[in-house]
Amino acid sequence: MARVRIADVAAAAGVSPTTASHALTGRRPVSAATLANVRKAVADLNYRANAVARSLRTQRTLAVALIVPDITNPFYPMVARGVQDTISDAGYQLIICSTDADLARELRALRDMVSRAVDGMIVSLFRASDDDLADVAASGIPFVMLGPMEGPNLGDRVMGDDRVSVSEATRKLLNSGRKCIAFVGAAQGVGPGDSRLAGYEDAMLAAGVALDPNLILRSDYSRAGARAATAQLVGREPPVDAIICANDLTAIGVMDALKIAGLSVPSDVAVIGFDDIESAALVSPALTTVDNRAYDKGVVCGRILLQRMSGEITGAFRHIVVPSHFVVRESA
Amino acid sequence: MARVRIADVAAAAGVSPTTASHALTGRRPVSAATLANVRKAVADLNYRANAVARSLRTQRTLAVALIVPDITNPFYPMVARGVQDTISDAGYQLIICSTDADLARELRALRDMVSRAVDGMIVSLFRASDDDLADVAASGIPFVMLGPMEGPNLGDRVMGDDRVSVSEATRKLLNSGRKCIAFVGAAQGVGPGDSRLAGYEDAMLAAGVALDPNLILRSDYSRAGARAATAQLVGREPPVDAIICANDLTAIGVMDALKIAGLSVPSDVAVIGFDDIESAALVSPALTTVDNRAYDKGVVCGRILLQRMSGEITGAFRHIVVPSHFVVRESA
DNA sequence: CGATAGTTCCAAATCGATTTGTGTCAAGCT
């Protein structure tokens, strides 16, 4: 129960703590006999170095923090997996903090991770302001921002090309002969909805179609919210024959409403989502959507962070775009 | 960039580090004037206590580790949320480690968390053996096991009543007149499938129905696997008129196969899943299933751990069962 | 043989906080 210290190991091996440390870390050479003795003592006593003490001395924790708005949103676990697969070979542990998209919790997580002296951070914030990130930057801990948000140039940034990919999806609908295309999104400034709406607008304008504000609805990324919003779209003249949605849950809610209204997808109305969550392939008709490449984004974040932490790259912050894939299924 | 230490704060406030520490921790009283000076110095210098140094001295990290097989399985993020909501008020940070149900990673995570001296652990293991947990127990760190697995009495345990609830679900099918009920599960010893199968068997035997080995299929918890397995069930005589599944994904795969075979759910065949994942409500027909209460299990784990860490409970380990809910939708 | 280089090991300093032991001073009480 009483923890074994390196001094105990050293005593058992008949050497000084210094030598035991050198034997275990390989920082300086020790004789083969000493090495064997120390190894044996470690095994006999079941010694595990105290990472807290080591970190204090070495000024490294071998830990990377991932701060996300909501771990139950399937996007983030997939990001986490990408990060972990990337950094764990270099010996880093991933610490995941979920903040519930709550400002106080976001701030607390940021402060706490700085205080715990993690070696690097990957942050995806919904509410925190630039000043809060400035605090992190001031601490000298390298960090990567994940998400579409604009912001100060305080660290590296990894983002999707939401705007471009939604624009392309919209163009495809136009090319396939859809005439009246609506967009169901989120309140302004909340999450990634704005850039997706911008993509929709880009494509419409590029095709010479005037934007109709009545075809742009605000929702809240939820299935129920989308269902309610869609009610406003049915029965219009000319009839809406395609709907672009800010995310997959919205698209599923839209399809609920269409079914209730007696419209069939995709023959009457085409529907396109965003994210490619697992459910997208499960609903009927299966959802045509845009894969946001969560895993790959995690990998990219992990890689940049590794390079920053090792000093391999310094100076100017990178802005890396991870392009999305269009996933064609049945709904469009 | 150079980190601010408490000595710097003390200097700025014109007191000794000792006094600064007392002012900040409240461990001993200080004069109002001193307190104000120290607070001001903290604000001016933007001081954040180094948690590593503090942990070394206090022998507490205020961190709890959650070790799970796969963070992308929606069950575990929900558990994480329950844990976090429970422990964060007490000042604990949650550290989530995903092990990919890989033995080497499970061991590494266990060792690493012991080495990092977390104050408590919640572990859900797929592969690791009892000895490995014995190491954790030997370290004196309290831990809670989450999952249905049998095992040594080394720590507190939180589990579902999978067997009972599947048994009840099966009984309901029998009561509603289903005659030929199959079970699609997983390979023996992998995950929670065994106890669910046992529940199926309990109900069948209790109803005086002999078990037919041909009605018990092994799959792998995946949609595709279940689809393939189900092929063996169609066209039998007497026809299978109900299928109990080890989890929801399996159930969804089963429904895929039934649709292909031209059978309708639930009129020809009733289907029941387990877990109540988000997709369960999204598929068509919506899946009747058993809610495994991930969030509540997280809360229970967190509560027990808090009590152990505070010394509020000691001695004999608890075995807590979190009963499941039957969720009736359209498929049965 | 003496100088030099190379091994091998140890004592002590260090990381940055908290905690213990002690001293000082002023107020309260007999």
Added chain:
DNA sequence: AGCTTGACACAAATCGATTTGGAACTATCG
């Protein structure tokens, strides 16, 4: 006045590892 008590501040020890600066000892070589 003398004694006790409490408030307040500081110096030094402490947590458990790593790292620095030598010391001791052994080979090698001219």
